Amino acid sequence: MKAILLAAGAAAAVIAVLMLGGCANPTPAAATPAATQPAPIKVVYHLTDGLDQSQRAMGNIRNHLNAEPGAKIVVVGNADGILFMLDGAKDRNGYPFDATIQDLKARGVDFRICSNTLAVRKIDRAKVIGDVNFVDSGVAEVARLQAREGFVYLRP
Numbered sequence: 001m002k003a004i005l006l007a008a009g010a011a012a013a014v015i016a017v018l019m020l021g022g023c024a025n026p027t028p029a030a031a032t033p034a035a036t037q038p039a040p041i042k043v044v045y046h047l048t049d050g051l052d053q054s055q056r057a058m059g060n061i062r063n064h065l066n067a068e069p070g071a072k073i074v075v076v077g078n079a080d081g082i083l084f085m086l087d088g089a090k091d092r093n094g095y096p097f098d099a100t101i102q103d104l105k106a107r108g109v110d111f112r113i114c115s116n117t118l119a120v121r122k123i124d125r126a127k128v129i130g131d132v133n134f135v136d137s138g139v140a141e142v143a144r145l146q147a148r149e150g151f152v153y154l155r156p
Contacts (some may be wrong), residue, residue: 047077058084059093082117
């Protein structure tokens with residue numbers, strides 16, 4: 001009988017602690033490192049309109065990374081959005097895009113080019129600058145990133 005009363009008293013004490021919000025670990029959940037580190041923002045920049053759009057996008061991406069250095073950024077180009085990823089492409093000021101891509105790549109940006117566009121336009125893959133990944137379909141890649149990986153869609 002004494003053991004039953006002790007067990008009941010212990011259970012009542014646990015219930016009281018739980019109701020008052022206490023726990024064995026006095027550190028609040030908000031103070032733990034996992035709770036203070038939000039998941040990185042994931043963004044896909046979708047380029048389809050040529051060199052002017054690509055130049056705007058590169059500036060937007062630099063600004064984006066300056067404001068949010070931990071952002072996960074993927075650039076997907078299809079249609080005329082592939083032009084800046086080809087050998088010799090320059091922006092309207094005459095600066096080569098390959099240097100910009102290398103700089104952003106060093107900051108974690110991933111560049112992906114549509115293989116369908118290359119095939120339809122009969123552009124040899126060897127014309128694509130280094131540091132660019134090939135995907136079967138640019139639009140399918142954008143949809144996959146949004147639907148399956150939770151990326152936010154931006155079109156500069």
